[in-house]
Amino acid sequence: xxxxxxxxxxxxxxxxxxxxxxxxxxxxxxxxxxxxxxxxxxxxxxxxxxxxxxxxxxxxxxxxxxxxxxxxxxxxxxxxxxxxxxxxxxxxxxxxxxxxxxxxxxxxxxxxxxxxxxxxxxxxxxxxxxxxxxxxxxxxxxxxxxxxxxxxxxxxxxxxxxxxxxxxxxxxxxxxxxxxxxxxxxxx
Amino acid sequence: xxxxxxxxxxxxxxxxxxxxxxxxxxxxxxxxxxxxxxxxxxxxxxxxxxxxxxxxxxxxxxxxxxxxxxxxxxxxxxxxxxxxxxxxxxxxxxxxxxxxxxxxxxxxxxxxxxxxxxxxxxxxxxxxxxxxxxxxxxxxxxxxxxxxxxxxxxxxxxxxxxxxxxxxxxxxxxxxxxxx
Numbered sequence: 001x002x003x004x005x006x007x008x009x010x011x012x013x014x015x016x017x018x019x020x021x022x023x024x025x026x027x028x029x030x031x032x033x034x035x036x037x038x039x040x041x042x043x044x045x046x047x048x049x050x051x052x053x054x055x056x057x058x059x060x061x062x063x064x065x066x067x068x069x070x071x072x073x074x075x076x077x078x079x080x081x082x083x084x085x086x087x088x089x090x091x092x093x094x095x096x097x098x099x100x101x102x103x104x105x106x107x108x109x110x111x112x113x114x115x116x117x118x119x120x121x122x123x124x125x126x127x128x129x130x131x132x133x134x135x136x137x138x139x140x141x142x143x144x145x146x147x148x149x150x151x152x153x154x155x156x157x158x159x160x161x162x163x164x165x166x167x168x169x170x171x172x173x174x175x176x177x178x179x180x181x182x183x184x185x186x187x188x
Numbered sequence: 189x190x191x192x193x194x195x196x197x198x199x200x201x202x203x204x205x206x207x208x209x210x211x212x213x214x215x216x217x218x219x220x221x222x223x224x225x226x227x228x229x230x231x232x233x234x235x236x237x238x239x240x241x242x243x244x245x246x247x248x249x250x251x252x253x254x255x256x257x258x259x260x261x262x263x264x265x266x267x268x269x270x271x272x273x274x275x276x277x278x279x280x281x282x283x284x285x286x287x288x289x290x291x292x293x294x295x296x297x298x299x300x301x302x303x304x305x306x307x308x309x310x311x312x313x314x315x316x317x318x319x320x321x322x323x324x325x326x327x328x329x330x331x332x333x334x335x336x337x338x339x340x341x342x343x344x345x346x347x348x349x350x351x352x353x354x355x356x357x358x359x360x361x362x363x364x365x366x367x368x
Contacts, residue, residue, distance in 0.1 A: 012351070012354070012355050012358070015358075040362070043362050043365075043366055044358060044362060047311065047330075047358070047361055047362060047365060048330050050304075050307055050308065050311045051311070051315075051326060051327070051330035051331055052330055052331065053304065053308060054220065054224050054308070054311075054312070054327075054331055055216065055217075055220045055331055056216065056219065056220050056223060057216045057219075058215035058216045058218070058219035058220075058236065059219075059233070062215065062219065062233045062236060062237065063211055063212065063215050065233075065237060066211050066215065066236070066237050066240045066241070067205075067207075067208045067211050069237065069240075069241055070207050070208070070211065070240065070241065070244050071205070073241060073244055073245065074202075074204075074207070074244075
């Protein structure tokens with residue numbers, strides 16, 4: 001390999017200043033002796049310096065315009081965030097109502113004896129009369145009607161309506177149930 | 189003085205006008221790259237604005253381990269490449285004078301401007317004859333001062349590819365500039 005070849009393959013690193021010290025010294029020594037290689041290096045440095053000069057300042061009007069547009073986007077971004085919160089709350093409410101609202105026993109199930117797998121939902125016996133036993137697996141039983149037989153709840157609780165509750169009491173009771181489900185404690 | 193990353197966090201938290209500081213800091217770097225790539229001041233302004241707005245909309249996805257400036261340059265590079273591809277085949281030489289005047293009026297003193305004008309004119313002409321990718325690596329390296337690794341991140345290419353491209357770009361530019 002000639003000295004010129006040695007320099008040529010190291011030229012990029014030399015220009016970038018990333019050559020190891022020993023190689024850098026060798027390249028410098030060669031450049032002092034070789035006009036062809038030194039001219040090439042000179043040209044590359046020249047181009048590098050002139051590309052740097054292509055940097056321009058962004059017009060002030062452009063900077064202001066970008067800032068104004070970003071401010072508009074900021075307002076939209078804030079409104080979008082508020083909408084996301086609103087829709088999230090609405091979705092949680094709907095989900096809560098669907099998931100936790102007491103499930104009525106279909107009238108065709110009201111017979112002598114009923115066994116229900118409630119899958120975590122509350123079973124309500126609402127104003128109907130059940131002559132036999134009622135067994136509910138995996139959910140609470142809320143009795144508003146009449147059951148002449150035995151009530152058995154597996155993995156759940158049994159409660160009965162003592163008197164008609166007001167709408168407010170029903171509302172509080174509903175959220176109390178949700179709170180219990182989440183935290184295991186009483187809301188009130 | 190807050191770092192870019194800190195300002196990004198403030199902006200995400202909703203601190204009013206904090207993004208303005210980022211625009212002040214980086215608009216010239218982004219604009220210069222766009223201007224040199226697109227060779228059209230109006231289009232460069234358009235792409236610069238688009239770059240900042242895209243960045244603003246995607247601030248939540250910005251990785252703070254990465255330089256914010258490089259992230260902007262990445263967005264700008266992609267937008268410039270798209271624009272160049274869209275108008276491939278169209279001649280851009282009619283805006284050369286305007287482009288050179290821009291450079292002269294921005295940073296260079298009047299005395300030096302006379303000496304530099306020819307060099308810059310010749311250099312911009314030589315630069316535009318290169319493939320777009322070569323223009324981009326040269327501008328990112330020498331105009332923006334990025335390291336090889338940073339260019340590789342911005343252009344999402346392996347480091348070896350960037351080194352090769354830069355080597356070829358330099359060689360080609362030298363040939364075009366000094367042999368024409």
